[in-house]
Amino acid sequence: MQRGNYNKRCAIISAATAVFVRDGYVGASIDAIAEEAGVSRQTIYNQIGDKEKLFVEVVRGINEQGSARLVAVLATFPDQPEDIARELVDFAIRLTRDCLCDEGSRALRKLIENEGSRYPELFETWKDYGPGKNWPAISSRFARLARAGDIELDDPDLAARQFMALIRADLPNEPGEMVSDAELELAARNGVRTFLRAYGKREAALAL
Amino acid sequence: MQRGNYNKRCAIISAATAVFVRDGYVGASIDAIAEEAGVSRQTIYNQIGDKEKLFVEVVRGINEQGSARLVAVLATFPDQPEDIARELVDFAIRLTRDCLCDEGSRALRKLIENEGSRYPELFETWKDYGPGKNWPAISSRFARLARAGDIELDDPDLAARQFMALIRADLPNEPGEMVSDAELELAARNGVRTFLRAYGKREAALAL
DNA sequence: GAACTTTTGGACACTCTTGTCCAATTCGTC
């Protein structure tokens, strides 16, 4: 234990995350966070410092969790697929569920969009992994699949971007909404089917 | 002229749009808007009323312009294409340029994401047209193309969603960034090529 | 139980914002 009660620190960070995401940096009040955390306002100042430090801590937390989840999911990419359609769908489900639809990822995307201009350095880590970039980890996996002859593509980066776009195209994207497993499965299958129609062998897409 | 100077009213709305988008509803201060509009704060209260009325006016403005542009672009959908690949690319360029990448549309998307929960009724109009919905206008066009035998698809709504996702997949999506014509063209061609590989006749996609 | 740390809640100064009021000034129009 470094300073103060660790449980309370976690409660503060977690409550701050919720309030920052709900109200934005300016709209979030320390009082609201304190109430949400079930903690006195003074404790926040004791443990973390001022509002800006609290915000930094929140972003760092989401970032770490998000990166960890992304790495974990990437490790499950089907490298030597037997049934490429089915395995890509399962991969897509894991990706959307753990890295796109979960609370933390949505929260981070919203914070980036709103406060990104104010704290550009805070979000640089994410930009390498985040949507809109090359997703280099994913494109290298697709390149390997192509070399193995499982799919046909000329530009792996483009294919990765389009893969991501396709499996997201069919997801409900209202921020607050819950996404059921059935919706996840359907969205993944729809996205992968089109992806394989464009890039796969003829018969692979027909399996979906 | 109904009340006050019409030019100043426009300057106010336009400045308010910029500031609301930059700082969010809570973060935007009337003083900042007044300064940006080159107008005294009192004039804003004289012409529009309070902050909430100003916000409503801003959203209404962006909404109208956005809807008008969307209708205009939709009217240029290639109904009887001779060169479907080329014509779809041109359509995609118009769509991204006028309805997705322009200032107003980006502004509206950001406002929806941030203040949508606070003023749900304000954005209902947009939700019918906006991203994430069925884009019914577009899917009916695709359905017509399919009936005419230009493409092959079973679910026009799905195809429309994926079309939108694909032509957006390759656009730089940093909010502030300017998108050059060359980038627009490239993104559209990449998206349409994959779309046609999945849904078009074999030879159409090869043309790109 | 004593010594020490943490938490609590209230009070406080300070800043910022909203919205109002008003007198002086400028603008548009005849």
Added chain:
DNA sequence: GACGAATTGGACAAGAGTGTCCAAAAGTTC
């Protein structure tokens, strides 16, 4: 130039938020 309407800038009250200070209470450790 004169008249009425619009604009300006400054002052103002009320409210909310931040961050600090402090004494009392609660919790922890030996």
